[in-house]
Amino acid sequence: RKEVEQDPGPFNVPEGATVAFNCTYSNSASQSFFWYRQDCRKEPKLLMSVYSSGNEDGRFTAQLNRASQYISLLIRDSKLSDSATYLCVVNEYSSASKIIFGSGTRLSIRP
Amino acid sequence: NAGVTQTPKFQVLKTGQSMTLQCAQDMNHNSMYWYRQDPGMGLRLIYYSASEGTTDKGEVPNGYNVSRLNKREFSLRLESAAPSQTSVYFCASSAPGQGSSYEQYFGPGTRLTVT
Numbered sequence: 665r666k667e668v669e670q671d672p673g674p675f676n677v678p679e680g681a682t683v684a685f686n687c688t689y690s691n692s693a694s695q696s697f698f699w700y701r702q703d704c705r706k707e708p709k710l711l712m713s714v715y716s717s718g719n720e721d722g723r724f725t726a727q728l729n730r731a732s733q734y735i736s737l738l739i740r741d742s743k744l745s746d747s748a749t750y751l752c753v754v755n756e757y758s759s760a761s762k763i764i765f766g767s768g769t770r771l772s773i774r775p
Numbered sequence: 776n777a778g779v780t781q782t783p784k785f786q787v788l789k790t791g792q793s794m795t796l797q798c799a800q801d802m803n804h805n806s807m808y809w810y811r812q813d814p815g816m817g818l819r820l821i822y823y824s825a826s827e828g829t830t831d832k833g834e835v836p837n838g839y840n841v842s843r844l845n846k847r848e849f850s851l852r853l854e855s856a857a858p859s860q861t862s863v864y865f866c867a868s869s870a871p872g873q874g875s876s877y878e879q880y881f882g883p884g885t886r887l888t889v890t
Contacts, residue, residue, distance in 0.1 A: 751818075
């Protein structure tokens with residue numbers, strides 16, 4: 665089983681739709697969690713950290729469920745510019761060597 | 776403030792050739808990383824440096840060496856390139872934040888092809 669698993673997609677949704685991605689992780693000792701965004705042929709960039717109580721940044725909402733070991737990202741009122749690959753990232757053991765990237769979920773927003 | 780810079784952006788090597796990928800950051804971060812990204816596999820850690828003067832192996836270190844030249848610079852060397860090392864290479868840096876979170880900042884990547 666992969667340490668961090670994501671549905672690869674692609675998700676193809678119309679502009680204005682709400683879309684949600686899940687990510688599961690295998691190590692219950694994992695300590696910090698992030699969503700990164702990666703545009704085609706570009707470097708990953710931090711979208712948002714994921715906190716235990718859940719957090720929101722504009723149209724984006726991140727949730728953490730430690731009991732079930734999954735993280736979610738919800739995008740409301742999707743825009744064409746949201747088209748990208750979304751990477752789930754898990755940091756285990758507070759160690760620089762244990763930052764695990766999921767393979768990403770591709771999102772395509774159509775007009 | 777350039778963030779993380781990488782050179783070169785593109786490189787084609789023949790099997791057996793050597794080269795060094797350069798990375799520099801101007802954010803005064805302690806930690807620096809080298810990743811490779813292959814289709815369908817996500818980013819995999821090659822080597823990292825938690826602080827100046829230290830380096831450690833990541834998930835896929837074979838065939839690579841690194842040097843943390845100073846706090847700003849972290850280079851990755853391929854001594855004898857193989858086709859399996861064809862990939863996109865990203866350098867990243869981070870400073871531990873509150874709660875031991877490691878938010879990372881990435882360079883633009885080097886696209887390497889080994890023929």
